[in-house]
Amino acid sequence: MKVLVVGIGSMGLNHIKVLMQLKKEGLVTEVYAVDIDRQRLEAVKGQGVDLTFTDYHDAIKYKPDLGIIAVPTTLHYSVASELMNHMDLLIEKPVTERLDEALDLYRKSKILGRKILVGHIERFNPVYKALINDVNNERPIYVESMRINRLRGNPQSYGNVLLDLGIHDIDLVLDMVNEDKVRVLSTVLRGNPITTAWALLSIGDIIYVLHASWDYEVRVRKIHVTLRNRYYEADLLNRVLIRDGTRHVVEGPDQLRQELIHVLSVLRGVERPIIDITDGIKALAVVNGILTNSPIIDLGELLT
Structure with missing residues (x-):
């Protein structure tokens, strides 16, 4: 290869x-x-x-x-x-x-x-994998994500904070929820290009709150998931999963290595793709909807 x-x-x-x-x-x-x-x-x-x-x-x-x-x-x-x-x-x-x-x-x-x-690459994060396995297809009621990282490079190379940081969590939530109807309920976008963003979305009947920022000196990559009978905090940066207050350190291999091995396996016909262009398009469509304040994004219609 x-x-x-x-x-x-x-x-x-x-x-x-x-x-x-x-x-x-x-x-x-x-x-x-x-x-x-x-x-x-x-x-x-x-x-x-x-x-x-x-x-x-x-x-x-x-x-x-x-x-x-x-x-x-x-x-x-x-x-x-x-x-x-x-x-x-x-x-x-x-x-x-x-x-x-x-x-x-x-x-x-x-x-x-x-x-x-x-x-x-966050699809290959061992904490996200552990979260998905534990949720076990049960439907969340509420999801909240926070991704903060100071931008060290040229903002023009990244477009805006939603294309750089926010799209990671949008992809994870779309994967977790598996719904095509997304509604943009409210947004707060700051900077030119946008350096901090908040968005309140509904994905099917699930409420999702996103916060992404380049503007702080701290690093945060967390997703909070509320189900009817339990609650999770997934710390993707520090590889910790908290379930109902109980902390679990999640060990796992390097994410990029896992991603590249998977890609090579897909090309050889050994595995089905975990995330292909259709998933990338759906995440990008939600970012586009937030940026344009589109009231409804129909992900199912995009690829027909």
Whole structure:
């Protein structure tokens, strides 16, 4: 399996590190890297990357099986549109900056028969997995999420805090609840671009409150879930699950490693995708609905 990583920023570099481990284990045969920064390319070449390029077009002739897109969000669509003609893709979240772009990629993937997965890495968080297993398909009444992390990079590379942070929790809640009708009841959006957001949503008959921010010096990644007969607090950052006041430390493997092993298994036909482009589109549609204050978002109609 030959893998191409496009974009060697912080996330792309993380992919490279894990891929080099997987190469030693025989799960990957070759790793290629693309970036406009030659110093970054020299750095990853020193880590064992087989070939490096400043233009991803030059890498296509080596016939990678998988392309990992880790460029700034604004470039996701243009890069994916070209690469999907030649290989299957893993696109870092959000799948694209705009909903119409994501839907276009979806239509093209159906025509081409390409697999497109989206890097919503929290699906592989052991605390989230433990939460889902314990809830065991029981329907929540109320869900609240808080995700706070000071932005160290350029806000333009991330779009806004909902595309960067909030979309993680939106994806998890959509996965947990599995409903297509989403209503935006109220929003508070601050900053230009938006750096702090609150949103009150109903997903089916479940109330969901989201808070995402770049504006504080603390780091928080928590989801609170209330069922009729019990209550959970899932600390995704510190890997702790609290059920009805009882604290459980959740051990588990590295999330990115688990994600990449899963993607490789999907490409080999061994596993079904945990999160593909349709899930990425649904999460992006909810973000879009919050940003535009759309009263109703019908996720079922998006993909018909």
